[in-house]
Structure formats: structure tokens, C-alpha cells
Amino acid sequence: MNVLALFDRLRSPQRHRLILLIPLAVFILLLPLLFSSAYYYRVAALVFIFAIAALGLNLLMGFAGQVSLGHAGFMGIGAYAVTIGPTHLGIPPLFSFLLGAALSAVVAFLVGRPILRLKEHYLAVATLGFGVLVAIVFTNEAGWTGGPDGMTVPGLTLMDWSIRGAGAWYWIAAISFLLGAALALNLADSPTGRALRAIHDSEIAARVLGVDVAKKKLIVFVVSAVYASIAGSYFGLINGYITPDVSGFLRSIELVAMVVLGGMGSVIGSLVGAAVLVILPQALTVFHDYEHIVLGLIVMSVMIFLRRGIVPSLAAALGERRAK
Amino acid sequence: MAEFLQFIFSGLTVGAIYALVAIGFTLIYNASDVVNFAQGEFVMLGGMTTVFLGYAGVPLPLAAIAAVLVSTAIGLALYRFAIATAAGANAVTLIIITIGASIFLRGAAEVVFDKRFHTLPPLFGSDPIRVGGAAILPQSLIVFAGAAIIVVLLWAFIDRTLFGKAVIATSANRIAARLVGIDTRVIVAACFALSAAIGAIAGILITPITLTSYNAGTLLALKGFAAVMLGGIGSAAGAMVGGILLGLLEALAAGYLSASYKDAVALVVILCVLFVLPQGLFGKTKVERV
Amino acid sequence: MIVLSAEGLSVAFGGVRAADNVSFDVEPGIVFSIIGPNGAGKTTLFNVISGLCPPDDGRVWFYGENVTALAPEQLARRGLSRTFQNLQIFSHLTVIENVMVGRHRHEATGIIADLLHLPAVARQNRRTREAAAEALARVGLADLAQRPASGLAYGNLKRLEIARALASEPKVLLLDEPAAGCNPVERREIENIIRSIVGNGITVVLVEHDMRLVMNVSNRIHVLANGRTLAEGTAADVRSNLAVIEAYLGVHRTQETAGAVG
Numbered sequence: 001m002n003v004l005a006l007f008d009r010l011r012s013p014q015r016h017r018l019i020l021l022i023p024l025a026v027f028i029l030l031l032p033l034l035f036s037s038a039y040y041y042r043v044a045a046l047v048f049i050f051a052i053a054a055l056g057l058n059l060l061m062g063f064a065g066q067v068s069l070g071h072a073g074f075m076g077i078g079a080y081a082v083t084i085g086p087t088h089l090g091i092p093p094l095f096s097f098l099l100g101a102a103l104s105a106v107v108a109f110l111v112g113r114p115i116l117r118l119k120e121h122y123l124a125v126a127t128l129g130f131g132v133l134v135a136i137v138f139t140n141e142a143g144w145t146g147g148p149d150g151m152t153v154p155g156l157t158l159m160d161w162s163i164r165g166a167g168a169w170y171w172i173a174a175i176s177f178l179l180g181a182a183l184a185l186n187l188a189d190s191p192t193g194r195a196l197r198a199i200h201d202s203e204i205a206a207r208v209l210g211v212d213v214a215k216k217k218l219i220v221f222v223v224s225a226v227y228a229s230i231a232g233s234y235f236g237l238i239n240g241y242i243t244p245d246v247s248g249f250l251r252s253i254e255l256v257a258m259v260v261l262g263g264m265g266s267v268i269g270s271l272v273g274a275a276v277l278v279i280l281p282q283a284l285t286v287f288h289d290y291e292h293i294v295l296g297l298i299v300m301s302v303m304i305f306l307r308r309g310i311v312p313s314l315a316a317a318l319g320e321r322r323a324k
Numbered sequence: 325m326a327e328f329l330q331f332i333f334s335g336l337t338v339g340a341i342y343a344l345v346a347i348g349f350t351l352i353y354n355a356s357d358v359v360n361f362a363q364g365e366f367v368m369l370g371g372m373t374t375v376f377l378g379y380a381g382v383p384l385p386l387a388a389i390a391a392v393l394v395s396t397a398i399g400l401a402l403y404r405f406a407i408a409t410a411a412g413a414n415a416v417t418l419i420i421i422t423i424g425a426s427i428f429l430r431g432a433a434e435v436v437f438d439k440r441f442h443t444l445p446p447l448f449g450s451d452p453i454r455v456g457g458a459a460i461l462p463q464s465l466i467v468f469a470g471a472a473i474i475v476v477l478l479w480a481f482i483d484r485t486l487f488g489k490a491v492i493a494t495s496a497n498r499i500a501a502r503l504v505g506i507d508t509r510v511i512v513a514a515c516f517a518l519s520a521a522i523g524a525i526a527g528i529l530i531t532p533i534t535l536t537s538y539n540a541g542t543l544l545a546l547k548g549f550a551a552v553m554l555g556g557i558g559s560a561a562g563a564m565v566g567g568i569l570l571g572l573l574e575a576l577a578a579g580y581l582s583a584s585y586k587d588a589v590a591l592v593v594i595l596c597v598l599f600v601l602p603q604g605l606f607g608k609t610k611v612e613r614v
Numbered sequence: 615m616i617v618l619s620a621e622g623l624s625v626a627f628g629g630v631r632a633a634d635n636v637s638f639d640v641e642p643g644i645v646f647s648i649i650g651p652n653g654a655g656k657t658t659l660f661n662v663i664s665g666l667c668p669p670d671d672g673r674v675w676f677y678g679e680n681v682t683a684l685a686p687e688q689l690a691r692r693g694l695s696r697t698f699q700n701l702q703i704f705s706h707l708t709v710i711e712n713v714m715v716g717r718h719r720h721e722a723t724g725i726i727a728d729l730l731h732l733p734a735v736a737r738q739n740r741r742t743r744e745a746a747a748e749a750l751a752r753v754g755l756a757d758l759a760q761r762p763a764s765g766l767a768y769g770n771l772k773r774l775e776i777a778r779a780l781a782s783e784p785k786v787l788l789l790d791e792p793a794a795g796c797n798p799v800e801r802r803e804i805e806n807i808i809r810s811i812v813g814n815g816i817t818v819v820l821v822e823h824d825m826r827l828v829m830n831v832s833n834r835i836h837v838l839a840n841g842r843t844l845a846e847g848t849a850a851d852v853r854s855n856l857a858v859i860e861a862y863l864g865v866h867r868t869q870e871t872a873g874a875v876g
């Protein structure tokens with residue numbers, strides 16, 4: 001688990017968790033003081049929403065050392081669940097949200113079994129194919145999904161409260177991320193977490209020690225799919241409208257970029273990566289047309305020069321300076 | 325029957341293009357172990373560059389040549405700035421780099437060109453030739469001929485020239501090739517250049533039939549990869565057979581099952597091959613030494 | 615009672631016969647060593663026994679059960695553990711975390727409990743950490759527990775692998791060249807570790823090049839060359855069989871063996 005070097009001498013993993021979560025909670029509480037309009041709340045909410053998805057993917061890539069280039073597919077399932085459920089099936093949004101997560105878990109379980117037997121670039125392409133397949137289904141089944149033009153997402157009402165404003169979504173997304181981070185940190189300090197990190201380094205040694213590698217990979221794949229699904233549902237609800245792009249190839253690559261840029265295996269890294277990739281297009285609204293050029297450059301640069309990620313690189317740099 | 329023949333013709337046509345994309349993939353993969361996801365972009369660039377140069381007043385034959393040169397240059401740049409700099413990265417990292425490159429090129433095409441569909445005039449007119457109750461476009465024949473010529477030329481180059489032998493050596497064992505004095509960087513760069521050129525030509529040939537647009541590259545790359553997987557990664561003959569087979573499967577599925585899921589065929593093929601027959605039709609099973 | 619038995623094991627890679635009709639029986643609580651020149655097929659045998667590589671022919675018996683077709687994780691659950699010649703350290707983990715993974719088969723929590731860090735998980739973590747610390751102490755690495763495993767010296771990494779394998783509380787431990795690349799001081803430490811392991815009732819099967827180590831700790835020695843069994847017996851037997859061995863291992867090796875024994 002990559003924690004800032006300042007805290008690497010702490011023996012108790014319990015303290016690791018608090019050292020990370022408390023400042024994060026404080027940050028979440030205080031951040032709105034900087035917001036001068038609903039726009040900021042909205043951007044921040046989007047950052048946390050994507051951070052949730054990136055965190056899930058990080059469990060798969062950073063911990064277990066696998067790769068998924070199709071994870072936006074699960075975001076799509078979550079997003080379309082909260083759309084199709086109320087609109088076509090009369091299921092209340094909250095329930096649809098839970099069903100979406102459950103459906104993502106089931107799909108991940110079914111797809112994960114064969115797919116995770118693959119390694120490296122085969123796994124990469126297979127997951128890529130899966131993601132694009134999901135997007136194609138959403139694009140084609142216009143009767144359910146509104147086709148390529150998408151459809152409106154009905155608002156979320158919680159016991160007569162209509163959850164509409166960007167403000168509400170900021171708190172929902174940020175607190176969800178906090179919870180997701182707590183769960184991820186718990187996982188790191190658990191038998192499953194240690195087994196996953198072991199698998200990352202040597203599947204053979206893990207198996208020889210009794211780890212059911214295939215089962216563990218599947219478990220983390222399902223968990224990461226649920227994270228993505230939750231993020232996808234939030235995304236649909238905050239926007240009020242979704243298109244099949246939510247589960248598209250570009251979206252999946254963005255998620256990977258967030259994970260790698262922030263730092264594989266780093267909880268805070270997921271937030272940092274999401275922040276960069278969500279805020280940058282906002283900051284470059286003038287250059288909206290150049291969005292893909294920028295994304296492509298970011299992906300290439302990160303993978304060539306900054307594979308370690310921002311947070312671990314910072315941590316290492318700080319650690320070196322302290323050592324001097 | 326006529327319908328069936330129709331599907332066969334269109335399947336073979338687009339299959340020839342997939343075969344060319346797959347051959348481009350294989351050239352690069354064999355020489356450098358890189359799965360070049362930007363391969364589809366080379367095809368897109370061939371067509372789009374020709375089209376826009378044509379709009380700018382350049383005579384089409386010259387525009388086509390220029391487009392191939394542009395694509396080749398971009399292929400070399402991709403190698404020099406993205407692949408060579410990431411020397412020693414693992415397979416997944418390299419794939420993601422090429423995906424980043426493909427997104428970059430697609431974004432650039434979006435800006436330099438536009439987001440609409442474009443076409444080129446077919447070489448010998450658009451009156452279909454009737455064969456057995458089905459219609460085949462003259463351009464399809466151009467596509468077949470073009471693909472065949474490229475394959476033959478490529479084979480001659482690889483098999484008959486010294487440089488080609490160096491490519492074979494590099495593909496077989498990069499370290500050994502270096503030890504006998506082959507500059508593998510030049511070889512790999514040449515493979516990128518060749519693949520880009522082949523892709524561009526394929527793009528120019530097919531645009532009169534399928535039209536082109538800035539985002540045509542992504543699906544083409546996936547389909548080219550499906551063809552490679554089907555034929556067995558690393559096998560040039562497999563790439564060709566895989567491409568044609570995929571084209572046929574796609575056309576038949578689109579015709580008899582569902583037209584809107586045409587693109588999904590390649591993806592299903594990828595998944596099936598990876599799950600059931602990972603070495604493809606012609607590949608060798610890997611023996612892993614522990 | 616035979617705890618581990620190889621019955622006619624044969625493995626071929628391409629045209630190379632890595633193991634050719636190899637058979638042996640291992641009795642409980644002894645150190646059983648497999649020796650032979652490089653390429654004799656020793657690691658291949660280990661890979662077959664530990665379930666990483668299926669044999670083309672033959673069977674493996676573990677405590678009377680035919681385990682030939684079992685996967686490594688299933689063998690681990692039955693009490694078979696091993697170390698690796700080429701070190702398979704979990705480099706992203708700390709030293710003690712490496713050993714804690716060795717406790718995996720004795721841990722029993724599910725994904726939900728792990729995600730929520732229920733009290734049961736915290737209790738289990740504590741027990742695992744204690745057992746891991748104990749295993750580290752047994753190989754003399756206790757003071758390096760919190761270090762990242764990737765930063766350790768080679769000799770310490772070899773001991774780390776042993777500690778990790780011990781943490782799983784095996785009945786039979788396969789050690790794949792534990793003294794490879796070690797200096798005489800480290801080798802003597804490994805010898806002591808092996809003796810203490812056997813002292814605790816664990817059967818050790820050893821693949822090793824270092825003749826001194828082999829002669830010093832082994833109860834039985836099985837000699838392989840070109841994948842085939844050459845000889846088997848006590849250290850004394852092997853010593854007196856030197857003439858036969860010399861034909862295959864070469865005079866230099868024979869002298870080295872004699873020197874180790876003398």
C-alpha cells in the first residue's frame with residue numbers, strides 16, 4: 001500500500017488507515033470553502049465520482065496486477081441501470097442503483113472467470129473487447145437505451161427529498177469515495193489483500209502457498225466492477241442524461257490513465273488521477289476540440305515517463321530527501 | 325443463393341482490408357513484440373489524407389502517394405517517439421502506449437480534418453458487375469488486386485532481400501540478431517514504416533466502398549487484432565487467412581443475423597479465440613518453462 | 615510410512631527428457647537430497663511434485679494419496695510447501711508480509727469480512743503476524759521484518775523464502791537450492807536451519823549443488839544425471855559409489871564430493 005513516505009515508519013496498519021482517512025475527511029469537509037458557485041461543486045463531484053471508479057480499477061491493477069481496458073463497461077451498466085429501471089421497468093431509482101451494482105457484479109463474475117485466465121496483452125485486449133461490446137449493445141438496443149443519442153436519467157428522490165443540486169451530489173460522491181477508500185485500505189490489510197498483492201508479484205509462489213489465485217482474481221474483479229457501477233450510477237444521476245459513451249473505449253482508457261497517473265496501488269493516487277483527468281478538460285474548455293489529442297498525449301506520456309504515478313513518485317522523492 | 329453470394333463478395337472485400345491491417349500488426353509484433361493499436365489509424369489516415377488533399381486541389385494520384393508518405397512518416401514517428409523511448413516496458417504498457425497514440429492521432433484527425441464521413445471516387449466507376457445473380461463492385465476487384473499485390477511484394481521483400489532476411493532474423497531472436505550486427509532499431513522502425521504504408525494503401529483502396537471518417541481507426545484496429553488472433557499471433561499467413569475469414573463471418577452475420585451487431589462479430593471472435601483456442605488457427609502453443 | 619513417493623516420473627520438453635522414469639520414496643522426518651549435475655532434471659522434478667508441471671508419465675504420492683494431478687494450491691493445503699531456485703519473492707511486500715502470505719492456508723476470512731475489517735479479521739491478522747514473526751525468528755530474520763523485501767541481500771532472501779514456506783506449517787518442505795550463491799558462513803546457517811526444521815518433525819526434500827551441505831545434512835541421497843536415476847543411498851553409500859558417479863559427474867566433481875566428505 002503506497003502511503004506518503006512521511007508515514008512509512010508506522011507499524012500499525014490501523015494507524016495507516018486513520019492517517020489517510022482523517023485528513024481526507026477533513027479535506028472533503030473544508031474543500032467547499034473554496035467553491036464560489038455550483039459549478040465548482042459539480043466539478044468536484046465529478047472528480048470524486050471518477051475517483052470511485054478509478055479506485056475500483058486500482059484494486060484490480062494496482063493490487064492484483066491485472067489490467068482491464070474495458071472497465072467503463074461496468075460504469076455503463078450502473079448508469080443505464082438507474083435510467084432503464086425507473087423509465088422502463090418502474091423500479092425506483094434507489095433500488096435500480098442497487099440492482100445495477102448487483103448486475104455488474106454478476107456480469108463481472110461470469111465474464112471474469114474465463115477472461116482472468118488470460119495474461120498481459122491478451123487480458124488487455126479481451127477486456128478492451130468486452131468494454132466495446134457493452135458499448136455496442138447500449139448503442140444498438142435503442143428501444144431500451146435510447147440508442148446513440150442516449151436518454152434522460154430520472155431524478156433521484158430519497159423519501160420525498162429530490163436530490164438534484166450539484167451540492168448534494170458533491171457530498172454523496174465525496175463521502176462515497178471516503179467509504180470506498182476505507183474499504184480499500186481494509187482490504188489491503190487483510191488475508192485477501194495480501195494474497196492479491198502477492199499474486200501481483202508471483203502467481204506461482206502464491207499458488208504454492210495455498211492461494212487460490214483464480215478465485216482471488218475473480219473476487220477483486222467483481223469488487224472493482226461494483227465500484228465502477230456505483231460511479232456510473234452517480235454519473236448518470238448527476239448529469240440527468242447519459243449516452244453510450246459512458247461505457248465507451250475512450251472512457252475505459254481515461255480510467256486506466258487516472259490509475260496509472262495517480263499511482264498504481266495508491267488510494268490517494270486514484271483521487272489525484274481523477275482530479276487531473278476531470279479538471280484538465282474543464283480548464284481547457286477553450287480547447288474542447290483538442291480533448292482527445294490531450295488525452296492521447298497524457299496516456300502516452302504517463303506510460304512512457306511516469307509509469308510509477310504521481311503519488312508514489314512524490315512519496316519516493318520525499319523519502320529520499322529525508323534520508324539525506 | 326444470390327444473396328449468399330452477395331454477402332461472400334462484400335465479406336471478401338472487407339476481409340482483404342482486415343487481412344492487410346492484420347499483416348501490418350504481425351510485421352510489427354514479430355519484430356518488436358508490440359501490439360500496435362494505432363494500426364487502424366494508419367488506414368484512416370490513408371483515406372482521410374487523400375480525401376482532404378483532393379479537396380485542396382491536389383490530383384488524386386498524387387494525393388494518394390502523399391497520403392501514404394504521411395502515414396509512413398507518422399508510423400516512424402510513433403516508433404521513434406513512443407516505442408523506442410519506452411524501451412524495455414512490459415507488454416501491457418506498450419499496448420496502452422499505442423492506444424494513447426491511436427487516441428492522439430484520432431484527436432488530431434478530428435481537428436485537422438473534420439467529423440464527417442468522406443469518400444473517394446472509385447477507380448473504375450461504380451457500375452456493379454453481375455456475377456451469378458449478385459453484384460460486385462469494380463472497386464472490390466481493385467481491393468483484391470491491391471491486397472494481392474501488396475502481399476506478393478511484401479513476401480518478395482522479406483524473402484528475397486537482405487533487409488528482409490534481417491527482418492526475419494530480428495523476428496526470430498532479437499538478441500541474436502543484434503549479436504550478428506543487425507541494428508534491430510532500424511529493422512523495427514522499418515517495420516513500423518512498412519505497416520503504416522500498407523495500412524494507408526488499404527485505407528485508400530477501401531474508402532470508395534466503405535467511406536471513412538476520423539474515428540474509423542478504432543474498430544479497424546480491433547478487427548485487425550481479431551484477425552490476427554484468429555490466424556494465430558505471429559503468423560503472416562494466419563493474419564491473411566484470419567482477415568478474410570473475419571470479413572466473411574462479419575458479412576454473413578450481418579446479413580443473416582443482425583446488421584447492427586456487425587461490429588460485435590470481431591469482438592466475439594476475439595473473446596472466443598482467447599478463451600478456446602488462444603494460439604489461433606496457425607499459431608504454436610507456448611511451452612512455459614518454470 | 616512413506617510421506618512422499620515418486621513413481622516412474624518422466625517429463626520431456628520438446629525433445630529433451632528432463633526426467634526419465636525417476637522413482638524414490640521419502641520417509642518421514644529425514645532430509646532427502648536430490649543431487650546431480652546441471653540439467654539433470656532436479657528442478658523439473660520439484661515442479662512436477664509441487665504441481666506446477668504435469669508429468670508425461672508416472673505418479674506422485676503424498677501420504678498415501680495420489681496427488682499427481684493436483685494443483686499447487688491443493689498440495690499446499692495438504693501440507694506440501696517449497697522454495698524456489700530463482701527466488702519468487704513478493705517484492706512489493708515487506709519481509710513480514712511475505713511470510714504472512716505463507717500463513718494463507720491457515721487463515722479463514724471472506725471478502726466481505728475483509729472489506730469491512732470485522733473484529734475477526736483484526737484478530738486473525740494479529741495471529742498471522744505473530745506466527746509470521748515466529749517463522750522469521752527461526753531463520754534469523756526477525757530484525758528485518760518491516761523492511762521492503764525488495765531491499766534484502768540475496769542470502770537473506772533465500773532465508774525469507776524458507777521462513778515463508780515454514781509459515782504454512784508444511785509436513786513436507788521442498789528446498790530448491792537453498793545454498794545457491796551463498797558463502798560458507800551463510801551455508802552453515804542454512805545447514806542449521808535445515809537441522810532445526812527436521813528437528814521439528816518436518817520432512818525436508820533438498821535439491822542442492824553444494825556437496826558439503828548435502829553430505830552434512832542428508833539422511834538419504836538420490837543421484838540424478840540426464841534425467842535418470844544413477845544411484846541412491848545414505849551419504850556413506852554415495853561416497854563409496856564414487857566410482858560410478860565419477861563416470862558421470864567428472865573427476866573434479868568426485869574430488870569435490872570426496873573433499874566434502876573427508
